[in-house]
Amino acid sequence: xxxxxxxxxxxxxxxxxxxxxxxxxxxxxxxxxxxxxxxxxxxxxxxxxxxxxxxxxxxxxxxxxxxxxxxxxxxxxxxxxxxxxxxxxxxxxxxxxxxxxxxxxxxxxxxxxxxxxxxxxxxxxxxxxxxxxxxxxxxxxxxxxxxxxxxxxxxxxxxxxxxxxxxxxxxxxxxxxxxxxxxxxxxxxxxxxxxxxxxxxxxxxxxxxxxxxxxxxxxxxxxxxxxxxxxxxxxxxxxxxxxxxxxxxxxxxxxxxxxxxxxxxxxxxxxxxxxxxxxxxxxxxxxxxxxxxxxxxxxxxxxxxxxxxxxxxxxxxxxxxxxxxxxxxxxxxxxxxxxxxxxxxxxxxxxxxxxxxxxxxxxxxxxxxxxxxxxxxxxxxxxxxxxxxxxxxxxxxxxxxxxxxxxxxxxxxxxxxxxxxxxxxxxxxxxxxxxxxxxxxxxxxxxxx
Amino acid sequence: xxxxxxxxxxxxxxxxxxxxxxxxxxxxxxxxxxxxxxxxxxxxxxxxxxxxxxxxxxxxxxxxxxxxxxxxxxxxxxxxxxxxxxxxxxxxxxxxxxxxxxxxxxxxxxxxxxxxxxxxxxxxxxxxxxxxxxxxxxxxxxxxxxxxxxxxxxxxxxxxxxxxxxxxxxxxxxxxxxxxxxxxxxxxxxxxxxxxxxxxxxxxxxxxxxxxxxxxxxxxxxxxxxxxxxxxxxxxxxxxxxxxxxxxxxxxxxxxxxxxxxxxxxxxxxxxxxxxxxxxxxxxxxxxxxxxxxxxxxxxxxxxxxxxxxxxxxxxxxxxxxxxxxxxxxxxxxxxxxxxxxxxxxxxxxxxxxxxxxxxxxxxxxxxxxxxxxxxxxxxxxxxxxxxxxxxxxxxxxxxxxxxxxxxxxxxxxxxxxxxxxxxxxxxxxxx
Numbered sequence: 001x002x003x004x005x006x007x008x009x010x011x012x013x014x015x016x017x018x019x020x021x022x023x024x025x026x027x028x029x030x031x032x033x034x035x036x037x038x039x040x041x042x043x044x045x046x047x048x049x050x051x052x053x054x055x056x057x058x059x060x061x062x063x064x065x066x067x068x069x070x071x072x073x074x075x076x077x078x079x080x081x082x083x084x085x086x087x088x089x090x091x092x093x094x095x096x097x098x099x100x101x102x103x104x105x106x107x108x109x110x111x112x113x114x115x116x117x118x119x120x121x122x123x124x125x126x127x128x129x130x131x132x133x134x135x136x137x138x139x140x141x142x143x144x145x146x147x148x149x150x151x152x153x154x155x156x157x158x159x160x161x162x163x164x165x166x167x168x169x170x171x172x173x174x175x176x177x178x179x180x181x182x183x184x185x186x187x188x189x190x191x192x193x194x195x196x197x198x199x200x201x202x203x204x205x206x207x208x209x210x211x212x213x214x215x216x217x218x219x220x221x222x223x224x225x226x227x228x229x230x231x232x233x234x235x236x237x238x239x240x241x242x243x244x245x246x247x248x249x250x251x252x253x254x255x256x257x258x259x260x261x262x263x264x265x266x267x268x269x270x271x272x273x274x275x276x277x278x279x280x281x282x283x284x285x286x287x288x289x290x291x292x293x294x295x296x297x298x299x300x301x302x303x304x305x306x307x308x309x310x311x312x313x314x315x316x317x318x319x320x321x322x323x324x325x326x327x328x329x330x331x332x333x334x335x336x337x338x339x340x341x342x343x344x345x346x347x348x349x350x351x352x353x354x355x356x357x358x359x360x361x362x363x364x365x366x367x368x369x370x371x372x373x374x375x376x377x378x379x380x381x382x383x384x385x386x387x388x389x390x391x392x393x394x395x396x397x398x399x400x401x402x403x404x405x406x407x408x409x410x411x412x413x414x415x416x417x418x419x420x421x422x423x424x425x426x427x428x429x430x431x432x433x434x435x436x437x438x439x440x441x442x443x444x445x446x447x448x449x
Numbered sequence: 450x451x452x453x454x455x456x457x458x459x460x461x462x463x464x465x466x467x468x469x470x471x472x473x474x475x476x477x478x479x480x481x482x483x484x485x486x487x488x489x490x491x492x493x494x495x496x497x498x499x500x501x502x503x504x505x506x507x508x509x510x511x512x513x514x515x516x517x518x519x520x521x522x523x524x525x526x527x528x529x530x531x532x533x534x535x536x537x538x539x540x541x542x543x544x545x546x547x548x549x550x551x552x553x554x555x556x557x558x559x560x561x562x563x564x565x566x567x568x569x570x571x572x573x574x575x576x577x578x579x580x581x582x583x584x585x586x587x588x589x590x591x592x593x594x595x596x597x598x599x600x601x602x603x604x605x606x607x608x609x610x611x612x613x614x615x616x617x618x619x620x621x622x623x624x625x626x627x628x629x630x631x632x633x634x635x636x637x638x639x640x641x642x643x644x645x646x647x648x649x650x651x652x653x654x655x656x657x658x659x660x661x662x663x664x665x666x667x668x669x670x671x672x673x674x675x676x677x678x679x680x681x682x683x684x685x686x687x688x689x690x691x692x693x694x695x696x697x698x699x700x701x702x703x704x705x706x707x708x709x710x711x712x713x714x715x716x717x718x719x720x721x722x723x724x725x726x727x728x729x730x731x732x733x734x735x736x737x738x739x740x741x742x743x744x745x746x747x748x749x750x751x752x753x754x755x756x757x758x759x760x761x762x763x764x765x766x767x768x769x770x771x772x773x774x775x776x777x778x779x780x781x782x783x784x785x786x787x788x789x790x791x792x793x794x795x796x797x798x799x800x801x802x803x804x805x806x807x808x809x810x811x812x813x814x815x816x817x818x819x820x821x822x823x824x825x826x827x828x829x830x831x832x833x834x835x836x837x838x839x840x841x842x843x844x845x846x847x848x849x850x851x852x853x854x855x856x857x858x859x860x861x862x863x864x865x866x867x868x869x870x871x872x873x874x875x876x877x878x879x880x881x
Contacts, residue, residue, distance in 0.1 A: 185692070192674070192686055199677045200612045207670040211663035211689040218659075218696035225703040228800040229710060235797035236714045239765050284714075287721035287765070318716050322709045324702075 011163040015103050018156060022106030025113045026087055029080035038197070039081055042073045043088045045205050051093035052213070063182050065212055069205065070112055071190025074145050076197055079116025086112035107156040115149035142191050150183045186212075237280050240287050244294060246373055246433075247283075249416055255279030257363030257404065258331075260411060264403035271327065275356055278328030282335050282360050283435075285315025296432070299442035308434050308441065309344040312336060331356025335364055336434075338395045358397040362388065362404050365396070368435035370415040375432070375439065381413050387438050395437055469640035472579045475633055479582035482589050486556035496557075497549040501542055504680050506561040508532035508687065513565025513581075515694065520704045521656055521747060523634075524580035527664050527697070529565065531690050533558040533588035534626075534668025535675070535683075538595050538619050540603045543679030548600070554592035558585055579637055583630055590626040591668075595619065616669065623665040631657060643876070644741045652747040663693045708754075715758035723764040723771075727840055733757035735873065736824075736831040742869040743823065753824040756807035760828050763791025763808075776812075777836040784812040815863040826863040830854060830870055833862070847874060 007015075050066035066089075073085040086108030090101055122141035154176055161167040167175070189208055197204040237251045258279035262272050286294075289311050293304045300308070316333050319325060325332075334348060334357035341349030353361075369384040379387075385405060392401040432441050496502045512529025519525055537554045539547055562585065566576050595618070602615045634657070635650035642649075667690040674682040715729040736757040740750045761776065764787055771779050776787060792809035795801050810821035811828045821829075837850045851871055858864040 185688075189689060192670075192688070195682070195685075196670075196673050196677055199607070199609075200616060200673055201609055203613070203616050203673075207666050207673070208686075208689055210666035211693040214659045214663040215689075215693040215696035218693070218700040222696070222700045222703050225700070225707055228798070229703065229707045231798040231800050232707070233710055233714075235794060235799075236717070236762070238797060239762060239794040240717055242766055284717060285720065287717050290722070314720050318720055319713050321713045322706065324706050 007164050011160060014159060014163050015099065018110065019102055019106045022083075022087070022109040025083050026109060029083060029113075031080055031084065034077050034081040034084070038076055039073075039084065041202055041205070042069055042076065043085050045069045045209075046073070046085050046088050047092055049209070050089055052216075063179065063186060065186060065189075065209055065216070067183060067186040068189035068193060068209065068212070070108065071115070071142075071146060071149060071187045072193035072197070072205070073190075074112060074115045074119055074149065075142060075190065075194035077116075079113045079120065082112030082116040083109040084112075086110075103160065107153065110156070111149050111152040114152050115145040118148040119145035139191075142188075142194075146184060146187045146190075150180065150187060153183065154179070233277065233280055237284065240284055246371065246419055250367055250371065250435075251280045251283060253367045253416065254282060254360065254363045257366060257413075258359050260407035261359045261362060261400055261403045264407045265399070274325060274328040275331060275359060277322075277325060278331040278356055279360055279363060281315065281319050281325075281328075282332050282364065283311070283315065284318050284332075285311040285313065286434075288314035288317075294432075300432075305441065309336075311434075313345055327354070328356055330354040331360050333357070335360040337361070339397055340394045343395075353397075358400050362396050362400045364435050365391075365437045366404070366413075367415075368433055369438055370413070372416070372419040373433050373436065373439075378415060378418060379438070381408070381415060391437055469637065471633070471636040471640055475579055475582045475586065475637070479585045482555050482585065483559045486552040486559065489550065489552040490556050493550075497553060498542075498547050501536070501539065501547060501675070501680060502549070502553065502557050504683060505532055505536040505539075506557045506564070508683065509536075509558055509561030510565035513562050514568060516565075517694070517698050517701060519656065519660075519697065519701050521652070523656060524577040525657075525660060525697075526565075526584060527660060527667075527690055527694050528687065529562065530584055530587065530664045531667035531671065531687070532561070533584065534591055534623055534665060535671035537588055537592035538623070538668060538672040539675055540599050540615065540672070541676045544606070544676070546599075546603050549596075551589070551592035551596040554596065555585070555589045558588040583633055586633070587626045587630045590629060591622055594622045594625070612673075616673070619669050619672065620665075623668060627661045627665060631661075642741050643738070645744055648744055648746055656747070660693070660697065663690060667693075711755055711758055715762070718761045718764055721765065721770070723767070724761050725839055728835055729758050729761060731840065732760065732828065732831045732835045735835065735870070736827045738873045739827050739831060739866065739869045740824065742872055743827070743866065745823070749824070752803050752807065753827060755801065756804045756811075756824055757828050757831065759791065759795060759804070760808055760811055760832060761787070761791065762794050763787040763789065765794070766790040777833040781812070788812040814861045815858070816860050823863075823866075826866045827869075830862050830866045834870060 046066050046069040049064055049069055052064065070082065070086060074082045077085065087105050089108045090105035092101075094101070096104075119141050122144045158167075158172050158176065161172060162169065189212065192208045193205045195204075196207075200207075234252065238248070241248050241250060255276050256279070258275050259272060262275045267275070289307050293300065293307050296304065312333050312335060316329060319332065320329060331354060334343075334346065334353050337343035337346065337348045337353045337357060338361075339350055339353070339358075341347050343353075366384050366388060369379050369387055370381055372378040385408070388396065388401050388404070392398045433439065434441055490496060509529045509532040512526045512532055515528060516524055516526035533554070536557060537551070541547060562581055566581070569576060598618060602611070602618070604611075607615070631650065631653045634653045635646060638644070638653065639646045639649035644652075667687065670689070671683055671686045674686040712730070715733075718724045718729065719726050733754050737750050737754050740753045745753065764770065764776075767787070767790075771783070776784055779787070788809055788811050792805040795805040795808055807822060807824040807828065810825035811832070813821040813825065813829075815821070815826060815829075820826075833854060834850055837853070838847055841847075851867070851874065854862055854867050854870070855864075858867045
């Protein structure tokens with residue numbers, strides 16, 4: 001939750017209700033049979049885990065290990081004790097506004113109370129008031145409590161996000177789908193803590209949580225490395241592009257366009273990632289084309305044209321060792337193939353052209369048309385769309401073109417600003433653009449490509 | 450990574466020849482342990498308490514099946530190790546005392562590891578013998594220290610104080626085992642990448658301490674849980690280490706990808722015709738070897754490797770390649786400009802500032818004030834050497850170039866760094 005000022009009245013009402021019911025639960029609870037040492041240990045752990053960075057960070061929600069501790073307290077302390085542990089979130093070491101803090105503490109308390117009640121209800125009649133772990137794990141009551149806790153938590157977080165208009169229903173459902181396995185997983189570690197707590201006391205949470213904290217470290221490192229990787233890739237692609245003043249930012253935009261198409265046709269996250277990088281790297285091989293060919297004003301000789309035709313292969317030469325690209329390599333290799341078989345380097349046609357290449361081809365051409373070139377100003381997005389439509393079926397896969405147009409309706413395209421060449425400096429520009437379908441390369445002795 | 454060049458060379462020789470002495474000792478110990486364990490089991494007429502033996506053996510086998518490679522070419526199998534430690538420290542199954550011997554622990558661990566390795570061999574992945582041997586030895590150390598204590602520690606029902614004593618001893622013993630394992634790993638690495646033992650130990654410690662903590666904690670956890678709740682608990686209580694394994698697998702994958710990307714993209718200067726084919730790669734290999742010789746840690750040498758791979762990236766901003774691509778022949782002003790342009794590109798990433806600094810100072814002479822960082826001095830020497838020698842294998846030429854660099858040292862090149870180049874080259878000709 002961000003941006004507290006300006007919350008709609010409904011959201012304030014909702015917060016008020018949740019806080020008030022939590023206060024009611026906490027004030028009417030009987031804490032006589034809550035074991036004090038256990039409570040202190042669990043509350044302390046809850047605070048430590050809640051203050052530590054989260055295991056799972058999404059845009060609006062976070063899952064921290066305090067989830068495991070909460071579920072352990074449900075089992076070990078009962079509803080009232082669990083509510084009290086949840087309420088400790090009020091004093092967690094986090095930089096959040098007071099209202100959010102209060103709301104979170106209240107919702108944790110309520111979740112703990114409800115899950116505790118479910119747990120008590122599901123337990124076989126005649127068992128003791130408190131958990132006595134010996135040989136059998138009470139799996140069913142625990143599963144019930146876990147589901148109740150997770151459901152409560154999601155409902156309450158979802159409610160406030162909806163009421164404060166920070167999320168649409170669709171985004172929320174999507175997020176919940178991604179969050180739930182994590183919540184259930186971390187919650188179920190609470191059972192492990194509870195299971196051996198009686199025997200080894202404080203050692204139990206330490207032994208269970210240590211591997212998880214280590215995992216958290218690794219996940220954080222992974223995220224950092226991923227970011228570093230992306231930044232490095234982008235910077236290096238940019239360095240390659242500086243050779244030509246007009247194509248700056250081209251890779252980045254092609255990558256964005258390719259991802260838009262891929263999302264539209266429903267690609268999974270791993271392939272999306274691959275196509276993003278493939279889009280970024282698709283023209284790396286252009287570096288192998290001598291500058292004088294790129295700068296040439298008249299028609300190209302056949303050898304010069306061959307040099308351009310080979311650039312996808314030179315690109316592959318560079319990036320083939322990057323293991324995860326895998327399928328994306330084909331996208332780079334064949335991004336200049338045309339549906340009618342008149343493309344290069346192999347002259348593949350129709351379905352022979354890999355999916356990735358057909359996607360990148362569309363995004364590549366569209367960006368080339370909507371950018372400024374030395375021989376013409378940038379075309380408008382509408383003109384670009386018209387040109388794509390015209391070439392759909394001959395050059396481009398109609399399915400990909402349609403997907404791209406649908407995506408354009410949802411998300412506007414930001415074409416690059418008109419290029420103004422700095423004066424007085426030595427600036428490199430090209431005279432022809434191999435990507436531009438509306439102005440094909442001029443090659444001596446042949447028809448237009 | 451650091452071991453890359455060496456392993457490539459090593460593969461061309463028969464398997465036993467590329468084992469260093471520390472590896473031989475370790476493998477000998479592992480084989481001796483396995484044989485002793487097999488003999489003792491045969492003498493005893495089979496396995497005592499077969500049920501836990503089978504289940505823990507299966508867990509270890511599974512762990513071996515899902516082993517993974519961490520940065521630096523370190524093979525780890527957290528689940529397998531945790532299972533072996535847990536089996537070594539098991540006191541009872543659901544309250545019934547277990548009394549098997551330490552040698553049985555070794556036998557079960559070895560059998561589990563063997564079973565888990567078979568599928569790897571079947572698909573053509575050869576096992577890292579030294580890593581496997583180390584895992585077996587860790588399990589053995591824990592078992593030999595802890596098994597004799599179980600009789601003393603365990604009675605019908607342990608109270609809290611007794612549990613804490615047992616857990617304290619477990620912590621102590623598994624820490625001892627893990628530390629000795631790091632010593633062994635460091636000894637092997639020190640030989641493999643030619644680095645001082647102290648530095649190798651620090652590297653191993655940094656690379657392994659967190660995972661080791663997770664492994665030992667899980668080992669103790671499953672020992673306790675199985676004691677309290679019986680064998681069924683084993684499944685549940687491996688869940689935390691599964692999370693750890695999953696997280697580390699992704700971490701390792703990203704690290705590998707990152708290095709692959711930088712290695713691959715360092716070749717853009719070659720494809721663009723700015724430098725000779727293979728130049729960046731050769732310079733980085735040479736630089737890393739020199740860095741290790743000069744006592745760099747793994748972290749420093751990774752930065753050095755990145756910087757060496759990208760040291761010529763600034764040439765991309767030149768309108769036309771400089772003739773022959775050899776920066777050593779360019780004018781000092783031009784060298785500085787290339788270094789500056791390259792550093793700017795690398796700074797754009799926002800995450801490789803140290804690398805950018807190394808690249809920026811690579812053209813500074815040794816006598817410059819302030820003195821360039823060690824990594825820059827190394828790259829300067831390695832780059833000059835490769836520019837002048839290229840991929841030629843002519844020894845006389847190499848020697849002549851080395852002499853030339855020596856003449857220029859003190860003002861242009863750092864004499865210590867030039868000497869380290871001499872050492873690295875000498876070892877190469879001797880070994881290759």
